[in-house]
Amino acid sequence: MLEFKRKLEKKIYGELKEKYPLHSSEIEISYTPHQKMGDLALAFPFHLAKKMKRQPRELAQEIIDHLPSLEGVERVEVAGPGFINFFLDRKQFFSRRLHSLGQASLSPEEEKIIIEHTNINPNKAAHIGHLRNACLGDTLGRCLKYKGENVEIQNYIDDTGVQVADVIFGFMELEKKNLSQIKQIEEKFDYYCWDLYAHASSYLESHPEAQKRKSEILKKIEEGIDPENEIAHYISHQIIKAHLKTMGRIGVNYDLLPCESSILHLKFWEKAFSLLKEKKAIFLAGEGVNRGCWVMKPERETEKEKIIVRSDGTVTYVGKDIAYQLWKFGLLEKDFYYKPFIKEDNKTIWISSSTPEGKSPSFGKGSQVYNVIDSRQDYLQKIVVQGLKSLKYLAQAEKSIHFSYEMVALSPKSLKELNLIVSDEDREKDFLEVSGRKGLGVKADDLLDRLEAKALSEVEERNPDLPSERKKEIAHKISNGALRYFMLKFARNSLIVFDFEEALNFEGETGPYLQYTLVRINSIFRKLKEKEGFDEKDLQALLSSGEMAMEKLTESELSDFWNVVFFASQFEEEVLHSIRSLEFSHLAKYSFSLCQKFNSYYHVYSILAEKNKEVKRIRILTIYYIKEVLERALSLMGILQPERM
RNA sequence: GCGCCUGUAGCUCAGCAUGGAUAGAGCGAGGGAUUCCUAAUCCCUAGGUCGUAGGUUCGAAUCCUGCCAGGCGCGCCA
Numbered sequence: 001m002l003e004f005k006r007k008l009e010k011k012i013y014g015e016l017k018e019k020y021p022l023h024s025s026e027i028e029i030s031y032t033p034h035q036k037m038g039d040l041a042l043a044f045p046f047h048l049a050k051k052m053k054r055q056p057r058e059l060a061q062e063i064i065d066h067l068p069s070l071e072g073v074e075r076v077e078v079a080g081p082g083f084i085n086f087f088l089d090r091k092q093f094f095s096r097r098l099h100s101l102g103q104a105s106l107s108p109e110e111e112k113i114i115i116e117h118t119n120i121n122p123n124k125a126a127h128i129g130h131l132r133n134a135c136l137g138d139t140l141g142r143c144l145k146y147k148g149e150n151v152e153i154q155n156y157i158d159d160t161g162v163q164v165a166d167v168i169f170g171f172m173e174l175e176k177k178n179l180s181q182i183k184q185i186e187e188k189f190d191y192y193c194w195d196l197y198a199h200a201s202s203y204l205e206s207h208p209e210a211q212k213r214k215s216e217i218l219k220k221i222e223e224g225i226d227p228e229n230e231i232a233h234y235i236s237h238q239i240i241k242a243h244l245k246t247m248g249r250i251g252v253n254y255d256l257l258p259c260e261s262s263i264l265h266l267k268f269w270e271k272a273f274s275l276l277k278e279k280k281a282i283f284l285a286g287e288g289v290n291r292g293c294w295v296m297k298p299e300r301e302t303e304k305e306k307i308i309v310r311s312d313g314t315v316t317y318v319g320k321d322i323a324y325q326l327w328k329f330g331l332l333e334k335d336f337y338y339k340p341f342i343k344e345d346n347k348t349i350w351i352s353s354s355t356p357e358g359k360s361p362s363f364g365k366g367s368q369v370y371n372v373i374d375s376r377q378d379y380l381q382k383i384v385v386q387g388l389k390s391l392k393y394l395a396q397a398e399k400s401i402h403f404s405y406e407m408v409a410l411s412p413k414s415l416k417e418l419n420l421i422v423s424d425e426d427r428e429k430d431f432l433e434v435s436g437r438k439g440l441g442v443k444a445d446d447l448l449d450r451l452e453a454k455a456l457s458e459v460e461e462r463n464p465d466l467p468s469e470r471k472k473e474i475a476h477k478i479s480n481g482a483l484r485y486f487m488l489k490f491a492r493n494s495l496i497v498f499d500f501e502e503a504l505n506f507e508g509e510t511g512p513y514l515q516y517t518l519v520r521i522n523s524i525f526r527k528l529k530e531k532e533g534f535d536e537k538d539l540q541a542l543l544s545s546g547e548m549a550m551e552k553l554t555e556s557e558l559s560d561f562w563n564v565v566f567f568a569s570q571f572e573e574e575v576l577h578s579i580r581s582l583e584f585s586h587l588a589k590y591s592f593s594l595c596q597k598f599n600s601y602y603h604v605y606s607i608l609a610e611k612n613k614e615v616k617r618i619r620i621l622t623i624y625y626i627k628e629v630l631e632r633a634l635s636l637m638g639i640l641q642p643e644r645m
Numbered sequence: 646g647c648g649c650c651u652g653u654a655g656c657u658c659a660g661c662a663u664g665g666a667u668a669g670a671g672c673g674a675g676g677g678a679u680u681c682c683u684a685a686u687c688c689c690u691a692g693g694u695c696g697u698a699g700g701u702u703c704g705a706a707u708c709c710u711g712c713c714a715g716g717c718g719c720g721c722c723a
Contacts (some may be wrong), residue, residue: 033666043665080666161723282721293721297707310721317723378649379718493650506685516685524682589659599686608682
């Protein structure tokens, strides 16, 4: 479709450029609002009419008279106040789409793209907010790979931060546990830490004298002193494993886990610091409130200067982030060591190390970097980019993309359902921010468990005779579809106020609706095979024969056929649009609309029962085409495809 | 105070990049469809001053400005 439009635009421009004052960019083909008006539309007669001081409609007609017959276009007409609308040769169009299935017309534009997402502090279980992050980042990765890009997924691990220290404080001071006692904990470890973290946080808040011990813990893990350090190591690694398992449940994967501890021990910051000083990107404040700090000048006069190194010589969060961002672009002149963290059949997840290890693939050195981080960090991400600019890495600053999105909050109803106690002040609000520190949130695994349980009971009801393993597998796929679609259907700037009833819904605009549509299509092919012996070979024969007797379709069937096929042909444009705008709700809504169109078609036109062979053939090809597009759409969204439901 | 984001149907949200033809879905409400490929479906009905006031334009939900309302950020926390 994309290619078809571009060719047509070029051809039309070529025909008209001599006769009219036109720029090639003005010839832009769009879609008509309604099928009966035609398929493609040109709006340029309006601009041209203005330039030439003429009536748009009359001018449009004149232009049409000048146009030769166009390949693939059956009819051209003036519409409305002066649009030029094209009616395509449906048979030719469909036949070409079928033949070009599988050969993507998209092409990569970057050397290597790095996506950083998930980034959960390794001190507690993952919650719904993290699921949104992971779903967005993972979908971006899948779409970019589909486009042909070389993509590396990184999940940054802040294993030396205060959050981890809080949990260590909880273990050592509140529960008086040593490492071997911690290892004996039988409960789900990330859940155990979830509660302990909340407990330790509130304890530390009400016992300011305990802060001293916490600072000591923090210092010891940064300097690598046991037992605090080995406990930190144990906790973070156990939690990372739990997170990877949770994300594995929804099909989210990573290539590399870069750790804060490695950045620290390999002195990434020191290198970045000398670069920043050398290029005068930061300076030492000699007076004012920030005296003794290294600060970055604001871009605008009205903004405050940003502290990068505190007066005690320690670096701030944003400073470390600048160092990490430099490394991602291969600009730091330093690298991590790497070792495998998890090895599975054909996939290894690597983790950074601060000491030399064996052979590993090459990481980092991206030409473009996406950081998937929620919108509360807009300002800090801006500072990171500003850091690159001050270092005169303008190209890299341009290619540092903050994939910003709104958070997931909790509705008062959800909180009540979880039996979470909230303060009177919080109760007044329409929604509450998820807070790991307060233990306020819906744990990712809990939500997934509930989705699976609900899906299982629905499967039981519909397919009581299936073996229990099959049922479980289907329920898993359904829960996966429900969750992934839910996380994608909202625009990224839309705050999701989480509600169980809405998230657990399997009807209407939901993942299971999409999955169900595909199940129906597959079911038709299964029955075709069972009842008529129509198999893959027959399908291929049908595809290559190119025989389509479109004239056998009634006028209304031709119109319904075209409605769904023409829409399906726009898939690649939707993917590109989603990548460009980082708005995967487009892809989600597009897929949903495609399913709606198919389901309407399905109710009117029977395939198995159709007596007319020629009509039947067209219908088979139609649903085959939709199946191919839909399967691709679902896989880009990370939605699994059950064979039955 | 400054910066960013949001305001569209009873509810939840698309549409805004690149202005275009009659503003769309889902949920909820009411009605209907199953001797026929899975009813997790489909069809019909009701429901809209696109926050508000201006501006630009042949044309504005979409672009610009003001105002109102809400959220987030602006720390020698991470």
